[in-house]
Amino acid sequence: MKTAGGSDAAKRQAGERAAEAVEDGFVVGLGTGSTTAYAIEAIGRAVDDGLDVRGIPTSFQSRQLALEVGIPLTDLDAVDGVDLAIDGADQVVDDADTATDGALIKGGGAAHAREKLVDAAADRFVVVADPSKLTDRLDRSVPVEVLPDAHTVVADRVRELGGEPTLRDAERKDGPVVTDNGNLVLDCAFGPIGDPDDLATRLSRIPGVVEHGLFVGLADATYVGTDDGVEVRTY
Structure with missing residues (x-):
């Protein structure tokens, strides 16, 4: 898979690490973007191995990928809740000394309305990113x-x-x-x-x-993939 911005290895590390948090019986929010795609693919492999989950896609793109890898799908109005949402970001504040730590800008793929709905409904929302997405202050459009x-x-x-x-x-x-x-x-x-x-x-x-694409106070953790592993920020 070719991806834009950040290394493929870093994105894969973050996505696959987040997929490890999915447990049997979970309803999982499936975000949109190149890093989240690695998580969806990893969840699909786990489903092949017997994991029982249902996914709620946040875009046509994530829906198609989930179907390709065999993840059973559902909708928000058909479940009692979302156990975990995994999603990417265009920019993430990485500054534990400020109140904005963990704030995000999303919407590069124009799916942020559905993403925010699913991410906010989740008991736990995990962001997957590579180091190029980290910043001490949001400044993207x-x-x-x-x-x-x-x-x-x-x-x-x-x-x-x-x-x-x-x-x-x-x-x-x-x-x-x-x-x-x-x-x-x-x-x-x-x-x-x-x-x-x-x-x-x-x-x-x-x-x-x-x-809008400002996600403030929603993320519980960010998994930052590097070529060598994953660094976890919790909020």
Whole structure:
């Protein structure tokens, strides 16, 4: 498998280590992205060996991979709860001396609305990442999923908050990216984000916003894969 950013070995280490946390009978949230794909593949191999689990995919991509590797699937409304969610991140705060330790930016794959729903429902949410995703302060653009009719209004409100919104364009079709939910994505640059929790609250209050890519206070641990092993951060 070829992946973008970080080494394949580091991503595999993180994904496969997270898969080891899956126990018999678990309902597992299956995140989206290149690192999480290694976890899904590892869970599929465990299913082949007799592990009894059900997966809840967070995107078309993760659903297709889960089906390919033989993981039985279900939905949030068909289960009593989610035991464990495994998901990647575009950026993770790695600074134990700050209140923002473990805050994330997600949504590079435009699946963050479904990801946040599943990750927040889980008893335990584990992030899988390679060292290139670690930072002492979030500074990537924040993906904001918006209703199509609301994107210009939301863009104006984002500018009032000090951000610079850009409608995400599709790479292999004319026009914008359309999410699995049928919505559009604004990538909103705020520069270094000193208070992710406050910005998350302000973005959520904007009418027309379906969900944003700031995940604050949700992660229980981050498994950071390296070429030699895995480092675990807990929050």
